Amino acid sequence: MPFAHLTNADLVNLAWYQVAAFGLLYFTALYLGGALLTLALTRWVLPRLGHGSVLDLRPITAGQRAREWRLSATSILIFGTGLVVPWLVLKWGWARVADDAGGVRIATEIVALTLWNEVHFYLCHRLLHTNRLKRFHLDHHRSVVTTPWATYSFHPVEAALLGGVIVPAMLVHDFSFPALAMLPVISILFNNIGHSNYDFLPGAAHDRWWLNGARRHHLHHACYKGNFGFMLPFMDRWCGTDLPIDAANARLARGR
Numbered sequence: 279m280p281f282a283h284l285t286n287a288d289l290v291n292l293a294w295y296q297v298a299a300f301g302l303l304y305f306t307a308l309y310l311g312g313a314l315l316t317l318a319l320t321r322w323v324l325p326r327l328g329h330g331s332v333l334d335l336r337p338i339t340a341g342q343r344a345r346e347w348r349l350s351a352t353s354i355l356i357f358g359t360g361l362v363v364p365w366l367v368l369k370w371g372w373a374r375v376a377d378d379a380g381g382v383r384i385a386t387e388i389v390a391l392t393l394w395n396e397v398h399f400y401l402c403h404r405l406l407h408t409n410r411l412k413r414f415h416l417d418h419h420r421s422v423v424t425t426p427w428a429t430y431s432f433h434p435v436e437a438a439l440l441g442g443v444i445v446p447a448m449l450v451h452d453f454s455f456p457a458l459a460m461l462p463v464i465s466i467l468f469n470n471i472g473h474s475n476y477d478f479l480p481g482a483a484h485d486r487w488w489l490n491g492a493r494r495h496h497l498h499h500a501c502y503k504g505n506f507g508f509m510l511p512f513m514d515r516w517c518g519t520d521l522p523i524d525a526a527n528a529r530l531a532r533g534r
Contacts (some may be wrong), residue, residue, distance in 0.1 A: 284455045286375040290368055297365045301338060303360030303464065305430075313426035318508040330477050331494045334423045341421070343427055349417055350430035353437040357430075357462075364458075367448055379454035387457035391447060392464055393510075395424040397445045400513035401437075403506040409451060424499050429469040445526045468509035472496075497521045 324330050342528070367373045379387070406415035414435040421428040432440065444461060447453065472495035479490045489511040498505040504521035507514045514520035 284375075284379045286368065289365065289375060289455070292365065294362050294365065295340040297361050297378050298359045301361035302354065303358075303367055304355045304361075305357045308462055308466040309430050310316070311355060312429065312470045315520065316426040316470040316474050320474050324476070324478075325359050330480055332479050333493065338423050338425060339420075342423075343425065345417075346421060346425065346431040349432060353430040353432045353441075356434060356437040357441045360438070363442075364444050364448055367445055367476045373448040374476050375458070376452045376453050376454045384454050387451075387453050388464070390451075391444075391453070391457060394447050394512050395443055395461060395465060396508050396513060398446075399440065399508040400506050400517075402436075402439045403508075404519075406439070407503070407506070411435075419499065419502055422499055424471055424473040424475045424496060426470050428473045429466060434496050465508075472509060493523070494521070497523075497525050501525050505529065 283477045285492070320332075322329075343386055354511065364373075368375065403415075405411050413434040418428065418431055418436065421431060430437070449457075468491060472491050474492050475496060476492055477490075478492055491507075491511075494505045494507070494511060494514075498521070501521060503512075504519050504525065505514055506517075511520060
């Protein structure tokens with residue numbers, strides 16, 4: 279049975295442990311593959327081509343990578359086994375997967391889910407910066423100088439909040455399975471760009487360009503405020519939380 283052609287009946291007839299096992303393998307592959315590809319691109323390919331540059335030249339802290347791997351393993355456990363929740367939503371008949379979606383519909387749904395992910399992430403992120411919840415977000419911000427290994431480096435509460443993105447969408451629309459499966463792929467792609475610590479679009483004219491999520495999220499980690507969005511800047515601009523391009527200059531200069 280081809281992966282991309284799983285129907286609603288196919289999914290409902292799976293056992294919970296099959297869903298959990300698939301989820302663990304899927305998110306592990308996304309995390310490892312995304313980080314390794316990002317590191318190869320930003321530490322070898324692009325520097326050899328003379329394109330772009332590292333954003334924050336300060337060294338990472340002692341034990342940072344080990345902490346990021348440990349927290350990410352917990353997040354993968356939560357994300358992977360957490361796929362049982364949307365599976366139960368299907369099994370209980372609260373939502374269903376569209377079996378006959380064509381290419382245009384699938385592409386449209388992927389765009390819609392990407393935009394919803396931006397809104398969901400922004401709202402969760404703002405909550406995690408409030409006084410009541412910030413203790414659950416500090417683990418992630420201990421990676422002041424970001425690395426691709428920090429993409430899933432979350433406290434379990436933060437991982438649970440962010441992992442809940444798909445269920446509200448499923449309750450309001452019958453998405454196709456390919457569109458649902460692509461959301462974690464797009465998410466890890468954006469997450470790796472944001473934590474790459476690499477300026478893919480060098481030049482002041484592009485610092486606040488829509489696709490320069492790497493610089494925006496780098497500023498968020500360097501300043502611990504503002505730029506709460508994921509990859510696209512529309513929520514920060516609408517809510518007045520976007521940072522100026524020079525927001526971290528003084529701090530980075532002191533660090534160097």
